[in-house]
Amino acid sequence: MSQSINRYIITVTARDRVGIIADVSEAVFDLGANIEALSQTVVWGWFTMTTCATFPSAVAADAICAAIEGVGPYRAIVEPFGTPPEGPVIEGEPFIVTVIGVDHPGIVRRLTREFANHGINIFDVWNEVQEGQFIVIFGVTVPVGIELSTIRHDLERAGSDAGVEVAIQHQDIFTATNSLSIYSKPRSISQ
Amino acid sequence: MIPNEDILQTIEMIRGENLDVRAVTLGINLMGCADRDPNHMVALVQRHIRNTAKQLVSICNEVADKYGIPIVNKRLAISKASVLLEGHDAGVCMQLAKALDAVAAEVDVDFIGGYTALVQKGFSHGDRLLIDSLPEVLSTTRRVCGSVNVASTKAGINMDAVTLMGRQIKETAERSREVSGFAAAKLCVFANIPEDNPFMAGAFLGPGEPGAVVNIGVSGPGVIKRALERLIAENSEVDLERIAEEIKRTSFRVTRVGELMGREVAKRLAIDFGVVDLSLAPTPRVGDSVGEILEVMGIARIGAPGSTAAIALLNDAVKKGGLFASSSVGGLSGAFIPVSEDKALSDAVGAGSLRLEKLEAMTSVCSVGLDMVVLPGDTDAETIAAIIADEMAIGVINQKTTAVRLIPAPGKQVGDCAVFGGLFGEGCVIDVHNRGFSERFVEFGGRIPAPLQSLRN
Structure with missing residues (x-):
C-alpha cells in the first residue's frame, strides 16, 4: 500500500486555550501517527489548526476523529490527503x-x-x-x-x-x- | 509572509508620510558626440540622448506602479558639457543648450544636468565658454541645469573661478528678474563635486562613470519625523542614542525602497545600476521637512544653539542605516537643508532665527551646502563670491562635498520672500551681514593651495 493512502489532512477547531496542540498531537501519536506539516491560526479567540500526518494503514479516519474529540472540547475533520499536487498551481x-x-x-x-x-x-x-x-x-x-x-x-x-x-x-x-x-x-x- | 504590522507600517510610510523615490537620474556619456561641426555635434547629442533615454519615463512609471511608490522626478545627467564646447566659439553654447532643453522635453524628463565645467585647477577654452554662457543659458532654457566645480581637497580653491561665479550668479538672477531670480536656482557651485549625484541642480556624469548609468535619490524626511514622533510619544525614557538608532532603522527602510526600485529600472532599461544616494531631500510640503525633524529632536527654534549637533546626529545616523541597506551608496548622501524647499527652514529664516552664519555651520556637518538660499537682490557680486569661498573652504578642508545655490533675488530685501513654486518652494530673504567688506580678498584671485592632510585639528 502506498504512503499517500494513509496520509490524512486533519483540521481541528476549538476555543483557544493552552495545550490544544499538545492534546491533539498526543492523541494522534497514540494511534501511531507521524506529523509531517502543521499550521495554526487564531481568530478572535477561536483556534484552528491544520496538520498533515501519516498513520498505519489500519487506522481509519473515523478513529482519528474520535481520538481527537475524545481528549477535549474539540471539533475535528479528517480527510484522506489524496494525491499531492505536482508543481506550483499558479505561476x-x-x-x-x-x-x-x-x-x-x-x-x-x-x-x-x-x-x-x-x-x-x-x-x-x-x-x-x-x-x-x-x-x-x-x-x-x-x-x-x-x-x-x-x-x-x-x-x-x-x-x-x-x-x-x-x-x-x-x-x-x-x-x-x-x-x-x-x-x-x-x-x-x-x- | 511578512508580519502584518510591518506591512501596515510600510503602507503608512507611503500613504501618510510622503515616502517616495525622489529622483531617478539617468547618466549619459556624450563624449563621443564631440565634433568640430557644431550642427553635427548637436545632432549627435540629441540622437544619443533620445536613443538612451526614450523609455526612461515609461519604465519609471511601470516600476512605480508595481511597487505602489511614486517616482517623483525623472532626470538626465550628461557628461560635462564643457568638453563638447572645446574648439568652438561662444555662439555654440546656446545652440547646445537649446538642443539639450529640447531633447529633455522630448523624452519628458523635468531636468537635464551636466551643463558643467570642472575648473578647480584652471580653465580650458570650453570651460570658459560654458561659464560665460551660464546667465543666458539658464535664463532662456527651462530644463538645463548648470554646475561648476571650483575647488577640491586635492587641488585647493580656484579663487579666479570663485570670483567669476559670484558675478555669474548675480547676472543669472538678474536675467530672470521677473521670476525672482529663479534661473540661479538651476546653478550649483561645488567643492569636491560627486560624479554620481542624482540630485539637481548639481547632477552630472563624472569621467569615471559608465557610458550610461541609473542613479537613485531617495527621500523620506517625513518618514523619519513620524518615526521619531512615535518613538518619543511611546517611550518615556528616550535619549539621543535611541533617537539615532530609530533614524538608522528608518533610513534602512527608505534606502531599501531606492535600492529595489532603482535596480529594477536599470534592469528594464538594460543599463548599469549606479548608486543609491541616501540624501534626505525635503519638499515644501508640511511633514516632509528636515527642519521639522530638528524640531522633533527638541530644537524649538531652528538655528538655536544645538542645531548643528542635532543635524550632525541626523546626518550620521541616516548614512549608517543606509549603508547597511545597500552596498551601492554614493552621490551626496546626507541630509539636505535647501532653505526654500523646506518650509520649516524657510520659516526659520523669515522669523530671523536661522541666520546665514548658522546655516553655514550646519553645512559643515551635513549635506550639501548653502542650498536654495535667497539673498537680498542688491548683494554685491564680491560678497557672493566670498560666501562661495567660505563654503568651498569647509568642503576642501573637511574632505567633503559642499556647494552653494544662492539666489540674489532682484528687488527683494530682508523681510521679503521669493516664490518659486513646485518643489523649489518659497524662500524668505536671508540677511547678509558685513556686505562689501570682502572685495579685496576675492580680488586677489589665484588659488588657495590644497590643504594639509595631517595635523588635522
Whole structure:
C-alpha cells in the first residue's frame, strides 16, 4: 500500500486555550501517527489548526476523529490527503493587497470575487479592526500575463464600490523594507 | 509572509508620510558626440540622448506602479558639457543648450544636468565658454541645469573661478528678474563635486562613470519625523542614542525602497545600476521637512544653539542605516537643508532665527551646502563670491562635498520672500551681514593651495 493512502489532512477547531496542540498531537501519536506539516491560526479567540500526518494503514479516519474529540472540547475533520499536487498551481508574482476602510458587510466578498475573476490565488489573508478601521491584508499570486494596471483598476473600482481603500503592491517592497533580504524567497508548494 | 504590522507600517510610510523615490537620474556619456561641426555635434547629442533615454519615463512609471511608490522626478545627467564646447566659439553654447532643453522635453524628463565645467585647477577654452554662457543659458532654457566645480581637497580653491561665479550668479538672477531670480536656482557651485549625484541642480556624469548609468535619490524626511514622533510619544525614557538608532532603522527602510526600485529600472532599461544616494531631500510640503525633524529632536527654534549637533546626529545616523541597506551608496548622501524647499527652514529664516552664519555651520556637518538660499537682490557680486569661498573652504578642508545655490533675488530685501513654486518652494530673504567688506580678498584671485592632510585639528 502506498504512503499517500494513509496520509490524512486533519483540521481541528476549538476555543483557544493552552495545550490544544499538545492534546491533539498526543492523541494522534497514540494511534501511531507521524506529523509531517502543521499550521495554526487564531481568530478572535477561536483556534484552528491544520496538520498533515501519516498513520498505519489500519487506522481509519473515523478513529482519528474520535481520538481527537475524545481528549477535549474539540471539533475535528479528517480527510484522506489524496494525491499531492505536482508543481506550483499558479505561476505568477507575489503581491500584497491591503484593504482599509469602515467595516460593513460585503467587503471581503466583493474583493475576493474580483481576485477569482482574474485567476488570482490568495495564499495568505489576515484581518483585524484597528480604531474602527477594518483592515484586510491579502497575499496573492498574480498570474503571469495579466496586466497589473488592469487588476489595479478593477480592484480600485471594487474598493470604491465597497467603500474602502485598496492598494496592490509587489511583495518585494515589503520584504526589502522589513527584512535583511531585499527580495522575497520564491514560494513553493509544500506537499 | 511578512508580519502584518510591518506591512501596515510600510503602507503608512507611503500613504501618510510622503515616502517616495525622489529622483531617478539617468547618466549619459556624450563624449563621443564631440565634433568640430557644431550642427553635427548637436545632432549627435540629441540622437544619443533620445536613443538612451526614450523609455526612461515609461519604465519609471511601470516600476512605480508595481511597487505602489511614486517616482517623483525623472532626470538626465550628461557628461560635462564643457568638453563638447572645446574648439568652438561662444555662439555654440546656446545652440547646445537649446538642443539639450529640447531633447529633455522630448523624452519628458523635468531636468537635464551636466551643463558643467570642472575648473578647480584652471580653465580650458570650453570651460570658459560654458561659464560665460551660464546667465543666458539658464535664463532662456527651462530644463538645463548648470554646475561648476571650483575647488577640491586635492587641488585647493580656484579663487579666479570663485570670483567669476559670484558675478555669474548675480547676472543669472538678474536675467530672470521677473521670476525672482529663479534661473540661479538651476546653478550649483561645488567643492569636491560627486560624479554620481542624482540630485539637481548639481547632477552630472563624472569621467569615471559608465557610458550610461541609473542613479537613485531617495527621500523620506517625513518618514523619519513620524518615526521619531512615535518613538518619543511611546517611550518615556528616550535619549539621543535611541533617537539615532530609530533614524538608522528608518533610513534602512527608505534606502531599501531606492535600492529595489532603482535596480529594477536599470534592469528594464538594460543599463548599469549606479548608486543609491541616501540624501534626505525635503519638499515644501508640511511633514516632509528636515527642519521639522530638528524640531522633533527638541530644537524649538531652528538655528538655536544645538542645531548643528542635532543635524550632525541626523546626518550620521541616516548614512549608517543606509549603508547597511545597500552596498551601492554614493552621490551626496546626507541630509539636505535647501532653505526654500523646506518650509520649516524657510520659516526659520523669515522669523530671523536661522541666520546665514548658522546655516553655514550646519553645512559643515551635513549635506550639501548653502542650498536654495535667497539673498537680498542688491548683494554685491564680491560678497557672493566670498560666501562661495567660505563654503568651498569647509568642503576642501573637511574632505567633503559642499556647494552653494544662492539666489540674489532682484528687488527683494530682508523681510521679503521669493516664490518659486513646485518643489523649489518659497524662500524668505536671508540677511547678509558685513556686505562689501570682502572685495579685496576675492580680488586677489589665484588659488588657495590644497590643504594639509595631517595635523588635522
